[in-house]
Amino acid sequence: MEQGEAKSLCDRFQERAEAVSSRVRRIHSFEEALDYTLDLCGGKTACRIELSGCEQHLSAPADALCRLKQEKILAAPGLNAELYQKFEKACTQSGFCCLGRGLRDHLGGIDIGFSLADLAIAETGTVVMDCPGEEARLATMICEYHVCLVPRSAIVADAFAAEARLLEYLSRSPNYTAFITGPSRTADIERVLALGVHGPLELHLLLLED
Amino acid sequence: MQNAKDLKEYRHQMRESLDDEFLRKTLDTFAVAYRAGRAGAFADFDVAALVADVARSKDEALSRIDQLYEEFKKNAEAAGVKVHFAKDAAAANAIIAGIAVENGAKKIVKSKSMTAEETLLNHALEERGLEVVETDLGEWIIQLRHEGPSHMVMPAIHLSRYQVKDLFTDVTGARQEADIEKLVKVARRQLREKFAQADMGITGANFAVAQTGTIGLVTNEGNGRLVTTLPRIHVALLGIDKLVPTLSDALKILKVLPRNATGQNLTSYVTWITGANECASAEGGRKITHFVVLDNGRLKLAKDPLFSQIFRCVRCGACANVCPVYRLVGGHKMGHIYIGAIGLILTYFFHGADKAKNLIQNCINCEACKDVCAGGIDLPRLIKEVRARILEETGHPLPSLLLGKVLANRKLFFTLLRSAKWAQKPVADHEGYIRHLPMIFSREHNYKALPTVAEVPFRDRWAGLDKGPALSRLSVGLFSGCVQDFVYPEQMEAAVKLFSAHGVRLSFPMTQSCCGLPAQMMGESAAAKEVAVQNIRAFEKEKVDYIVTLCASCGSHLKNNYPAILSETPGMREKALAFSARVIDFSSFTNDVLGLTATDFSGDPTPATYHSPCHLCRGLGVHEAPRSLIRASGLDFREADESEVCCGFGGTFSVKFPELSAEILHKKLDKVEQTGAKVLLSDCPGCIMQLRGGLRKRGSSIAVRHTAEALADRMKKK
Numbered sequence: 001m002e003q004g005e006a007k008s009l010c011d012r013f014q015e016r017a018e019a020v021s022s023r024v025r026r027i028h029s030f031e032e033a034l035d036y037t038l039d040l041c042g043g044k045t046a047c048r049i050e051l052s053g054c055e056q057h058l059s060a061p062a063d064a065l066c067r068l069k070q071e072k073i074l075a076a077p078g079l080n081a082e083l084y085q086k087f088e089k090a091c092t093q094s095g096f097c098c099l100g101r102g103l104r105d106h107l108g109g110i111d112i113g114f115s116l117a118d119l120a121i122a123e124t125g126t127v128v129m130d131c132p133g134e135e136a137r138l139a140t141m142i143c144e145y146h147v148c149l150v151p152r153s154a155i156v157a158d159a160f161a162a163e164a165r166l167l168e169y170l171s172r173s174p175n176y177t178a179f180i181t182g183p184s185r186t187a188d189i190e191r192v193l194a195l196g197v198h199g200p201l202e203l204h205l206l207l208l209e210d
Numbered sequence: 211m212q213n214a215k216d217l218k219e220y221r222h223q224m225r226e227s228l229d230d231e232f233l234r235k236t237l238d239t240f241a242v243a244y245r246a247g248r249a250g251a252f253a254d255f256d257v258a259a260l261v262a263d264v265a266r267s268k269d270e271a272l273s274r275i276d277q278l279y280e281e282f283k284k285n286a287e288a289a290g291v292k293v294h295f296a297k298d299a300a301a302a303n304a305i306i307a308g309i310a311v312e313n314g315a316k317k318i319v320k321s322k323s324m325t326a327e328e329t330l331l332n333h334a335l336e337e338r339g340l341e342v343v344e345t346d347l348g349e350w351i352i353q354l355r356h357e358g359p360s361h362m363v364m365p366a367i368h369l370s371r372y373q374v375k376d377l378f379t380d381v382t383g384a385r386q387e388a389d390i391e392k393l394v395k396v397a398r399r400q401l402r403e404k405f406a407q408a409d410m411g412i413t414g415a416n417f418a419v420a421q422t423g424t425i426g427l428v429t430n431e432g433n434g435r436l437v438t439t440l441p442r443i444h445v446a447l448l449g450i451d452k453l454v455p456t457l458s459d460a461l462k463i464l465k466v467l468p469r470n471a472t473g474q475n476l477t478s479y480v481t482w483i484t485g486a487n488e489c490a491s492a493e494g495g496r497k498i499t500h501f502v503v504l505d506n507g508r509l510k511l512a513k514d515p516l517f518s519q520i521f522r523c524v525r526c527g528a529c530a531n532v533c534p535v536y537r538l539v540g541g542h543k544m545g546h547i548y549i550g551a552i553g554l555i556l557t558y559f560f561h562g563a564d565k566a567k568n569l570i571q572n573c574i575n576c577e578a579c580k581d582v583c584a585g586g587i588d589l590p591r592l593i594k595e596v597r598a599r600i601l602e603e604t605g606h607p608l609p610s611l612l613l614g615k616v617l618a619n620r621k622l623f624f625t626l627l628r629s630a631k632w633a634q635k636p637v638a639d640h641e642g643y644i645r646h647l648p649m650i651f652s653r654e655h656n657y658k659a660l661p662t663v664a665e666v667p668f669r670d671r672w673a674g675l676d677k678g679p680a681l682s683r684l685s686v687g688l689f690s691g692c693v694q695d696f697v698y699p700e701q702m703e704a705a706v707k708l709f710s711a712h713g714v715r716l717s718f719p720m721t722q723s724c725c726g727l728p729a730q731m732m733g734e735s736a737a738a739k740e741v742a743v744q745n746i747r748a749f750e751k752e753k754v755d756y757i758v759t760l761c762a763s764c765g766s767h768l769k770n771n772y773p774a775i776l777s778e779t780p781g782m783r784e785k786a787l788a789f790s791a792r793v794i795d796f797s798s799f800t801n802d803v804l805g806l807t808a809t810d811f812s813g814d815p816t817p818a819t820y821h822s823p824c825h826l827c828r829g830l831g832v833h834e835a836p837r838s839l840i841r842a843s844g845l846d847f848r849e850a851d852e853s854e855v856c857c858g859f860g861g862t863f864s865v866k867f868p869e870l871s872a873e874i875l876h877k878k879l880d881k882v883e884q885t886g887a888k889v890l891l892s893d894c895p896g897c898i899m900q901l902r903g904g905l906r907k908r909g910s911s912i913a914v915r916h917t918a919e920a921l922a923d924r925m926k927k928k
Contacts, residue, residue: 053395057384062399104490107406124476134488137439141432159461167457170422173289174485181476184432188348188366189374191240194394197347199432
């Protein structure tokens, strides 16, 4: 019975997340998440952050910021030491630059921000990140692709089901908690949906069986 | 930003909007897409229950707003934030400029805030030599164009990709293409550089949670996260009405806000900030964080028994999305700073009677806003009340005063209506329309043919009509309203024929008068009250089961507004409630009470369609009854697109804004013609006057009739 409920919660989360343009993949280990992320990074066309607008005709200062980036960069500041070590090793082996901090020096943009969800809300396909540290916030904002690892056990039905946990976060001093539902989006020009206006162009959610 | 000197100038400005084809097309598409999107987002929920939850939460918060402010301040300050109370807009702007100066900030990035628009914060900061850059795409666009927002959620909805292309070509000094994806990316890169340079970030807040001293920001683009992360200073400006007691209250609002605003289950980002967070560019690694809480008249208004409900507003913009007038003229003409129905009201309170006096006239009273409001605010009623307040402040203009005086004097009113039939003689044609408009109307009123006043009003025909069996289990008092009494008595006669044939005992109290809605629409509250009392007294002696009206506007006014407008008149409160409990519209009575079905009717399956009067579908919540009767009558019923959207009549509205009324009517008639119907039915004489006059001007052969007439004609002979 309990397992059945958990399964439907997971399906609902996936359905709702995909409805807002998130890409959902079910995986079984952290290693699988690493492979997925590195493949994603490797599959990106070039080192220049063309996806997010650097190929456009820009003013000189905006263009200068684009030129800062010369290699493929992944960042995973939210991981604990053990996981980060694995992540960094895998990146280096693939020939990518890996960052755990100092993201303010890369505001031109990075390729992938990798994060771990603290909670996930099935009703809206939302991931919740308790991220008082600014590096974790920046990594998930200045990247072109945000890859977020979501342990299945972290999925709850709706925000009210997570209320006690959320209240615990918000009661910390200070605290910065984010609900993230799909990639950054706008419809401000002629109501035409465009993804990736200030934040990630794509949100990849890796559902980890745990 | 609407700032016309008088109604004439206001009308002139609106004519410009009517000529803006891009705007018209965009808002049309949006109006239709919005309804579908919203319905989808709420599909799994009981919307009324969610709205009631929001209203309860907000009302409860408002009742102890001072205490919540103290609690919020204490908790936020314990977490390292400085909380300021700003009495008015100037004080808020001075506090924020002071924070910038004190901390040596020069460059400011901002995420969208209607409250900052309210205080004209950007102007105040720029006057002090600070650079302010809006980072929400739409806000940035209108900032570059030196305009105000034209929608609370989509500030640049009035602009085309071509206009944005030209603008971005200027900004980048490089030629841009009119490709939306590319333009969005240009904005991303241009603004990223501004984020990198900024030393101060300014945001609004959708929630201020007293329990934890937290603010909540609801955004889609993610600029809110960058504004609150990168610069070393963060200032949030929020109205004191954003305070909620607990996280749970905020989550309740969050459940409704995005669904109602854009049809999204949730926006891409919701950001909760407690205290002074980590910030590498700030001294000591902690962000300098200030929350500025704005009063600007809110606390005084919170104590107003009627108007305090405006603080249930969550700024979702839905009242504009469904407004037929907004759809025609856009937000620059439908608001000063705040837009849509709530904007008309807030303009009066935040920006004064002078800014509101023209705007407040621009409501057609279709109740679409009330129907969709996330906080269940009775927007149409408040708009009428603001009109009344402005009249009190600025004096009653002569036509309004006269109307009030005449309506309140039943005998005088009827005498005038009777004499109208003589006055119209020189201009009336043989088919019951006025051939040329009398001088009091201008050329702009020529979009529809106006009916003449009937030779013999219903009240003079009553004596000769079959009033049904004297001993009947069901008795009905008829309320005619002025239009059916004096212009369309045949509609009343049709109902009498139908009811009496089905065994209903009928009465028609002669001392009944106009329902009073026109007076209330004009802001003539005293006259509106007076006729309400007259009508209640007229029916007091009749021991009838139901009071039936064939006019949806009268019906919803009698049923919904009488108890409200008489709630403080000594001795009338209970009587008004008892009266309104007996009021029912024609279709509901015939379908639900009388229970007529297909066995009661016969006739050809002529194609027919239906216009749902605003005051029937929204005012009285009646949707199915007329449609089921039309089907039962054997007509070939064809639902028209947007059959529940206003026809543009709006009583006194069509007199004040004939151009707008004509445009709304054109849209309606197009949809009617698309059905291929030969008969158009409706349940309101005002709508029928509008629709019939418009179709006649088009030279259309579609007949417009009251549902009662169609049913009476198709009644099986017993």
